Amino acid sequence: xxxxxxxxxxxxxxxxxxxxxxxxxxxxxxxxxxxxxxxxxxxxxxxxxxxxxxxxxxxxxxxxxxxxxxxxxxxxxxxxxxxxxxxxxxxxxxxxxxxxxxxxxxxxxxxxxxxxxxxxxxxxxxxxxxxxxxxxxxxxxxxxxxxxxxxxxxxxxxxxxxxxxxxxxxxxxxxxxxxxxxxxxxxxxxxxxxxxxxxxxxxxxxxxxxxxxxxxxxxxxxxxxxxxxxxxxxxxxxxxxxxxxxxxxxxxxxxxxxxxxxxxxxxxxxxxxxxxxxxxxxxxxxxxxxxxxxxxxxxxxxxxxxxxxxxxxxxxxxxxxxxxxxxxxxxxxxxxxxxxxxxxxxxxxxxxxxxxxxxxxxxxxxxxxxxx
Ligand SMILES: *Cc1c(COP(=O)(O)O)cnc(C)c1O
Numbered sequence: 001x002x003x004x005x006x007x008x009x010x011x012x013x014x015x016x017x018x019x020x021x022x023x024x025x026x027x028x029x030x031x032x033x034x035x036x037x038x039x040x041x042x043x044x045x046x047x048x049x050x051x052x053x054x055x056x057x058x059x060x061x062x063x064x065x066x067x068x069x070x071x072x073x074x075x076x077x078x079x080x081x082x083x084x085x086x087x088x089x090x091x092x093x094x095x096x097x098x099x100x101x102x103x104x105x106x107x108x109x110x111x112x113x114x115x116x117x118x119x120x121x122x123x124x125x126x127x128x129x130x131x132x133x134x135x136x137x138x139x140x141x142x143x144x145x146x147x148x149x150x151x152x153x154x155x156x157x158x159x160x161x162x163x164x165x166x167x168x169x170x171x172x173x174x175x176x177x178x179x180x181x182x183x184x185x186x187x188x189x190x191x192x193x194x195x196x197x198x199x200x201x202x203x204x205x206x207x208x209x210x211x212x213x214x215x216x217x218x219x220x221x222x223x224x225x226x227x228x229x230x231x232x233x234x235x236x237x238x239x240x241x242x243x244x245x246x247x248x249x250x251x252x253x254x255x256x257x258x259x260x261x262x263x264x265x266x267x268x269x270x271x272x273x274x275x276x277x278x279x280x281x282x283x284x285x286x287x288x289x290x291x292x293x294x295x296x297x298x299x300x301x302x303x304x305x306x307x308x309x310x311x312x313x314x315x316x317x318x319x320x321x322x323x324x325x326x327x328x329x330x331x332x333x334x335x336x337x338x339x340x341x342x343x344x345x346x347x348x349x350x351x352x353x354x355x356x357x358x359x360x361x362x363x364x365x366x367x368x369x370x371x372x
Contacts, residue, residue, distance in 0.1 A: 002344050002353045004305035005184055009348035014240060018190075021236040028232075033212075036235035041195075043242060048161075048169045050177070050197040052204040055230035056211055059158040059180025062194040063091035063128075065228065066154045066176040069206045072097050072125045078154075079119050080128040081111040082314040082325075083333045088130055088156050089314050097125070099323065101315045103330045107273040109133060109286065109340075112332070113141035117149075126152035131160035131170045133309075133342075134186065134252075134281035135274065139165045139173040146174070154178065157197075161187045162249045164279035171197040176207075181238055186252070186283055187245050189234040251347035252282040255354060259285055259343065262358035268365050284309055284342040289361075291368045292339050298364040299341075304357055306341050313337045 011018070025036065037055050045053045056062050072078065074096040080088055082101040089099040100119050105112045111129050127146055129137040137155075146153045153174025157163070161179055163170045171177025181193030198204050209216045214225030256272070263269045270288035274280050286309065289295055299306045313333045315325035327334065343357055 001303040002305060002357055004307050004342065004344050005346045006348065007183060007188070009346070013348075014244065017240045018237050021240050022233055025232045025236045031232050033229055034232045036232045036239060037230050040230075040235040040239050040242070043239065044195060045197070047242065047245075048171055048177070048197050050172045051199045052197070052201070054196045054198070054204060054207045054211060055235060056194040056196060057228040057230060058192045059156075059178055059182065059185075059194040060087040060091060061211075061226065061228040062158075062178035062180070062196045063087060063154070063156060064094050065207050065210045065226070066178055066196060067091060067095045067097065067126075068210055069203050070126065070152050070154070070175065072152070075123060076125040077121060077123040078126045078128050079111075079116055079124060081130055081132075081333070082316075082330055083109055083310070083336060084130040084132055084156065084314065085158070085310065086314060086317065086319065087158070088128060089320065092128070093319070098123075099314075099320065100124070101325065101330055101333075103332045104336065106332050106336060108135055108137075108275060109336060110135060110137045111142075113138040113145070116142065116145050120145075120149050120151070124149070124151060126154055127174075128154045128156060129174075130156040130158075131163055133272070133286050134160045134163050134283035135272070136160065136163050136165035136170050136278045136280070138275065139170070143173055152176075158182075158185065158194075159283035160281055161185070162245055162279070163281045165275075166277045172199070175200070176203065181234065186249060186281055187238065187241055189238050191231070191234050193230050193234045193238065194228075195230075248347040249281040252285075252345060253280065255345060255347075255349050256280070256282045256285050258351060258354050259287075259358065262354065263287070263362075266362050266365070268369075269361070282345055285345040286340050286342045288336070288339040289341055289365060290339070291365070291372070292341055294368050295361070295364045296341055298367065299360065302360050302364070304360050305344055308340065309342050311337070
């Protein structure tokens with residue numbers, strides 16, 4: 001059995017350090033918005049390269065509060081992708097705004113920057129690009145469109161901590177960047193967590209208030225906020241793990257290069273492409289294959305933990321049915337949804353395991369061709 005992700009292997013390496021950090025919090029008596037959250041916020045601002053970060057309860061809250069902080073709500077449109085996790089568009093609906101779906105680039109799986117402009121209306125307030133699978137979007141083009149049309153940009157970086165576009169980390173191009181520390185992410189806590197990156201002090205202050213019931217001063221509430229504070233325990237764990245993130249991302253990239261080589265002879269497998277001058281962090285290693293559903297089943301039977309991210313594009317989800325999209329509206333998104341499959345990818349994955357994954361996948365493709 002080769003799982004898509006094995007968190008226990010990571011814990012085996014850093015468990016002692018994590019346990020020490022957690023015990024210190026337990027003994028400290030300070031469990032909410034204490035010294036670890038403060039330190040994590042400044043360490044991550046330095047790491048990502050922005051003026052401020054605000055630690056939150058989840059990536060979903062980061063997206064939601066980003067929209068709130070920019071006063072995006074009822075009657076406003078946000079241009080984004082349907083080829084992502086539902087939290088991206090859920091946050092847009094939570095604030096009462098309308099997601100407008102833009103098709104994707106077939107090579108990068110990310111929003112097709114060349115198709116954004118035709119979707120802009122007088123109601124458009126923001127563009128929400130998602131750096132899917134750890135691959136940066138074309139931020140030059142997106143920022144250029146945003147500037148010309150006076151739109152906000154909120155980057156969904158939940159899968160892309162450490163990823164760079166032209167030497168600059170994602171989450172620092174737009175007005176706000178949103179990160180998740182869900183346990184399976186490249187920098188994952190042992191529970192939920194999220195973060196906002198921001199350069200504007202005013203926006204930072206607004207998000208700090210929204211995170212804690214809408215008031216900057218205790219028991220003075222200026223607007224309706226939420227409870228989205230990150231726990232000290234999670235912050236302490238994340239501070240330990242932050243020391244390893246570059247090493248882990250480097251391993252993921254090496255594994256991606258190894259997979260690419262192992263698949264280079266098999267013309268049925270389309271391996272992921274990287275944009276020029278980007279640093280992808282391979283949250284997922286996702287290939288395109290024929291007969292995907294059959295082969296997915298065969299891989300599962302063979303003990304390979306392959307997954308489909310995501311099996312239904314968001315414009316076809318029941319939750320967004322009221323938007324009125326139909327099959328055929330986003331042809332490239334739909335086509336990719338049918339043929340993508342994500343293979344085991346985590347820093348501790350071994351070369352032997354990668355060889356097994358590769359040979360099993362190639363075998364399954366041959367078998368399914370013989371059956372057809
Ligand atoms: C994980 C993820 C989120 C949500 O993060 P949570 O911390 O689980 O709330 C949002 N967008 C994308 C693209 C994600 O992968």
